[in-house]
Amino acid sequence: MTLTIYIKPTGCFGCDKTKQLFTEAGVTFTAVDITTNPQALEYITEDLGYSQAPVVLYEKGGSEDHWSGLNPTKIKQVIALDASE
Numbered sequence: 214m215t216l217t218i219y220i221k222p223t224g225c226f227g228c229d230k231t232k233q234l235f236t237e238a239g240v241t242f243t244a245v246d247i248t249t250n251p252q253a254l255e256y257i258t259e260d261l262g263y264s265q266a267p268v269v270l271y272e273k274g275g276s277e278d279h280w281s282g283l284n285p286t287k288i289k290q291v292i293a294l295d296a297s298e
Contacts, residue, residue, distance in 0.1 A: 214271060214272065214273040214295055216235065216240060216241065216242040216269070216271045216291065217245060217269075217270045218231055218232060218243070219253055219267060219268040220232070220244050220247065221246070221247060227265075227267055227283035232244060235288065235291075238292040238296075247266060261281075263281040266281070269284070269291070271294075
């Protein structure tokens with residue numbers, strides 16, 4: 214499973230909490246700073262259609278899902294998927 218979290222590094226409660234929940238569960242992720250990476254910002258806004266950070270994107274076994282904002286239900290689902298590996 215690959216997990217990428219597109220974040221704003223400061224002043225983003227949802228970003229911090231999302232990273233915290235995955236870290237506490239032992240789930241490995243890559244954090245991408247959208248304030249310093251214009252390609253990442255373009256990807257989440259133009260390709261995925263989001264205007265709010267964090268944007269979480271995960272892929273497992275050829276299937277992909279993503280969402281924007283702090284979403285504890287989705288986070289728990291991804292943690293469960295990771296635990297099943």
